C-alpha cells in the first residue's frame with residue numbers, strides 16, 4: 001500500500017513537471033494552478049524519491065541469487081502412509097508415541113481438562129535408528145499432514161533467509177493443522193548460540209524459538225514439532241526448555257530381538273529360501289542400526305538376482321553383511337564374539353557390584369556398542385544427593401572397578417576396556433585425599449602447589465586405597481561368581497537387560 005502511494009506520487013510529480021515545462025515553453029495555460037512554484041516542488045519531490053530509490057539497500061538483489069525454488073521454501077505437506085507396525089522393535093518408544101498420538105487425535109479431551117498438549121518432541125540417538133520412520137508413523141497413525149524439513153536447508157549464506165524460511169514453515173503448518181512438522185538434523189540450526197559471528201545461525205535459531213513459543217493456535221489447531229538429531233549435546237539449551245522441545249526420547253541401536261523384528265519387516269515381501277535363518281542374521285549384525293539392516297536385506301536381494309535365483313538364500317545375507325560391514329569402517333560398528341563376551345562380563349560386573357553394594361537402582365544394561373563405549377550400565381535417576389560419606393565413595397569406586405575385576409574373575413586377565421573406569425576411580429580417590437580429608441594423610445586439603453610437594457605420599461595413599469577397593473571387589477565377585485556368569489550369559493544372548501530382569505537373576509542366584 002505504502003509502496004503504491006510512493007509510485008503514484010512519483011509519477012504524478014513527473015507528469016506535472018513535464019506539463020508545466022511544456023506550458024511555459026509554448027506559452028499556453030494547460031492547468032491554471034500549474035505555476036513555476038508548483039513545478040519546482042514537484043521536481044524536488046521527484047529528485048528526493050529518485051535519490052531514495054537508488055540508495056535504498058536492495059534486499060531483493062540479495063535474494064536474487066538464492067535458488068528459485070528455495071526462495072519461497074515451498075514445503076510440501078503430505079499424508080504419511082507409514083504405520084507403527086512398520087517400525088520394528090522400539091516397543092517402549094512406540095508406547096510413548098501412541099500416547100502422543102492420543103493428544104493429537106483427542107485434543108479436545110485434553111484441552112477441556114486444562115492439560116497442555118506437547119509442542120515439541122526431540123528424538124535423538126545414532127544415525128539410521130528409525131527417528132524419521134517413527135515421526136512419519138505418528139503422522140500416519142493420526143492421519144495428520146506431515147511436513148518434512150531438514151535443519152541444513154535453513155542455513156544460507158544470506159543473513160535472514162533462514163529465519164524467513166522458518167517463519168514460512170510455521171505459517172504453512174498453521175494452514176494445514178492438525179499437522180506434524182518434522183525437522184531432521186535440527187542441530188544444524190539448533191547449535192548453542194555464539195556471542196558474535198554466525199549471525200545467520202543465531203537469527204534462524206531465534207526465529208525457531210519465537211515460533212515455538214508463540215504459536216498462538218486457534219482452538220482447533222494442533223501443531224506438533226518433532227526434531228531429530230544425532231547430537232543432543234551440542235543443542236542450545238533454550239531449545240530444550242519446557243514449552244519447546246520438552247520431551248526427549250532416546251532411540252538407540254536395536255538389540256538382537258529388535259534386529260530380528262526389523263529383518264522380518266524388511267523381508268516381508270521378499271521370497272526367502274527355507275535355509276534363511278533370521279535369528280542367525282540378527283546375531284551377526286550386532287551393533288548395526290535399522291538402516292544398516294535394511295540395506296543388508298536390499299543387498300542380499302541384489303545378490304540373489306545377480307546369481308539368477310528367484311529366492312534369497314542364507315549365503316546372500318552372509319555376503320551382504322560382510323559387504324555392509326566392510327563398507328562401514330565405523331569405530332565400534334561390530335565387535336568380535338570374543339570381545340562381546342568380555343564386554344558382557346565387564347558390564348555384568350558393574351551391574352552386580354552396583355546392586356550388591358546398593359549404590360543406585362539400575363535401569364538398563366547394554367552391550368550394544370555406541371560411538372562412546374562398547375557397553376554401558378544406565379542408572380535409574382534417583383533423588384539428587386549432595387553429601388557422600390567416605391563409605392559411599394569407596395563403594396562407588398568398587399562399582400567402577402567392578403568391570404575390570406569381572407574380566408579378571410572370568411578370564412584371569414584384564415583388557416584395555418577399563419581405561420575410563422580407572423580414570424574415574426582415580427579422580428574420586430584423589431578427591432578423597434586432596435579435597436575431602438578422607439584418607440590417612442589426615443583431615444586436610446592439598447592445593448595444587450601442595451600436591452606437587454607431597455606427590456610421593458599422595459601417590460602411595462592413592463595406590464593403597466585403590467588396591468584395597470579392587471581387592472574387595474574381586475572378593476565380592478568371587479563370592480557371587482555363579483550370579484556374575486548368569487548375568488553375563490543373559491547379556492551376551494539378549495544384549496540388553498532391564499533393572500527388573502537383573503534383580504530377578506540376582507535373587508535367583510543369591511539364595
Ligand SMILES: Nc1ncnc2c1ncn2[C@@H]1O[C@H](COP(=O)(O)OP(=O)(O)OP(=O)(O)O)[C@@H](O)[C@H]1O
Pocket residue numbers: 086087088089090126127128129130131132133134184228229230262265289290291292294
Ligand atoms: N526400527 C526400525 N524398523 C524398521 N525399519 C527401520 C527401523 N529403523 C531403521 N529402519 C530402516 O532404516 C531406514 C532409515 O531410518 P531413519 O531414516 O528413520 O533413521 P534416522 O534415525 O532418522 O536416521 P538419521 O539420524 O540418519 O536421520 C528406514 O527407512 C528403515 O528402512
Ligand SMILES: [Zn+2]
Pocket residue numbers: 346350403404417418421
Ligand atoms: Zn566399565
